[in-house]
Amino acid sequence: MDNVQPEGRKQIALNIVNAKSKHKGFGAGSIDLNNVSPVIIDGGEAVIDIGAMHAKSKVEKGIKFSMNREDVPNGRQVWVVWVAVDRTPEGQVYGGITACEMWIDSEARRGWKILADHVNKLDSALKRKIIVEGLSAEDKAALKSLLISHNEEWWNASSAELKAALSD
DSSP, rough: OOOOOOTTSSOOOOOOOOOOOOOOTTTSSOOOTTTTTEEEETEEEEEOOGGGGGTTTTTTTTTTTOOOOOTTTTTTEEEEEEEEEEEEEEEEEEEEEEEEEEETTTHHHHHHHHHHHHHHHHHHHHHEEETTOOHHHHHHHHHHHHHHHOHHHHHHOHHHHHHTTTTT
């Protein structure tokens, strides 16, 4: 599994809360998404895809989504995993992880997902919850590998609960 960007392109990173975020005015008091990033798991490979923040990840582009699962009979299972990074006195840690299912049929350009579930799981990740039900052992291994390769210090400092959830 590689998370290598083509030469000349900026490395994709998991965002963390920073002191420079001082938004005022319209939207003040809204949820700060600087400390959460989406990971797409497709075919046992996990990659950070910031486009998923606006439902424009590589796998979602050009797909017409339905809330009816039967509309995508030949789809493949794809996961959006919201990863929240928390700042502690000891440093950063992976704080919350939640997985959202979707089905994609690239050939037919059709997909299934429940947007409300994606929003609720994003909120749960921000609240430092760990919800990875439905992920296969292969998917969990791919996510764990990505998180460790992205920042092993954050992984080592993360909770035992989070590590156990991805070690099944």
